[in-house]
Amino acid sequence: MRYLFFLRLLDFFFPLLCGICGREDFFSLKIGLCKRCAYTARTAKPSYRCNVCSSPIAAPFTVCEFCDSRNVFFTKVFSLRDRNDLLGELLNKLKSNHEYPVSIFLSLGIRKVLRELKILDIDACILLPSYSKNRISNSDLRPFSPSRRLYEETERILKIPLIDPLMKTSAERQAGKSFSERFFHAYSAWDIDPNWADRCPSKILLLDDVFTTGASVNEASRILKKNGTKSVYVLTYLRVTD
Ligand SMILES: [Zn+2]
Numbered sequence: 204m205r206y207l208f209f210l211r212l213l214d215f216f217f218p219l220l221c222g223i224c225g226r227e228d229f230f231s232l233k234i235g236l237c238k239r240c241a242y243t244a245r246t247a248k249p250s251y252r253c254n255v256c257s258s259p260i261a262a263p264f265t266v267c268e269f270c271d272s273r274n275v276f277f278t279k280v281f282s283l284r285d286r287n288d289l290l291g292e293l294l295n296k297l298k299s300n301h302e303y304p305v306s307i308f309l310s311l312g313i314r315k316v317l318r319e320l321k322i323l324d325i326d327a328c329i330l331l332p333s334y335s336k337n338r339i340s341n342s343d344l345r346p347f348s349p350s351r352r353l354y355e356e357t358e359r360i361l362k363i364p365l366i367d368p369l370m371k372t373s374a375e376r377q378a379g380k381s382f383s384e385r386f387f388h389a390y391s392a393w394d395i396d397p398n399w400a401d402r403c404p405s406k407i408l409l410l411d412d413v414f415t416t417g418a419s420v421n422e423a424s425r426i427l428k429k430n431g432t433k434s435v436y437v438l439t440y441l442r443v444t445d
Pocket residue numbers: 221222223224225226236237238239240241
């Protein structure tokens with residue numbers, strides 16, 4: 204009886220069943236997906252990547268067209284994988300419920316990346332706030348953040364604190380602004396938390412689920428840099444490449 208309980212406990216802490224099809228094999232035990240599903244989820248490795256956003260590029264130029272053509276405020280993006288349909292589905296699965304096997308699979312390779320980041324002496328990390336502040340402060344409604352596991356590993360390897368200097372721009376604050384103020388501020392989803400104004404740490408690691416256009420990451424980086432940050436590194440599970 205006690206032995207059975209112990210086995211159940213093991214099942215709880217170590218993934219046994221594939222996060223996609225529910226089958227169990229050696230792979231699902233180790234990486235959260237069975238051999239067949241892990242094979243389907245694989246992505247091609249491009250030969251060259253942009254020096255800033257790490258998106259695949261055709262020739263060994265240093266920076267992609269996108270990063271070259273606008274103000275980029277972040278220093279470098281690290282993504283664990285290029286997104287494909289199946290990986291996108293897995294990320295959604297992770298968002299809708301706390302699928303532990305899926306989070307293991309999506310964060311494969313993170314330790315290697317974090318060890319590379321260690322030499323950069325990053326001061327703190329931020330989980331990019333993508334939901335309303337009011338929902339976070341109400342613990343009953345607290346959404347599960349898929350980036351949570353990125354943070355757990357980051358804390359373990361880099362030993363840096365999680366800080367929360369970005370606040371969602373409130374509707375009231377927008378409404379109180381003049382037209383020209385609104386024109387210049389409308390595009391910003393966040394404000395700096397007054398406690399962090401002009402005193403953001405020098406090197407920050409932003410954690411987010413997926414790097415899509417980079418617009419939100421860039422905007423967050425802009426605000427941080429305006430408030431004292433020198434470099435912003437970005438780490439995501441997935442990167443959209445097309
Ligand atoms: Zn499977």
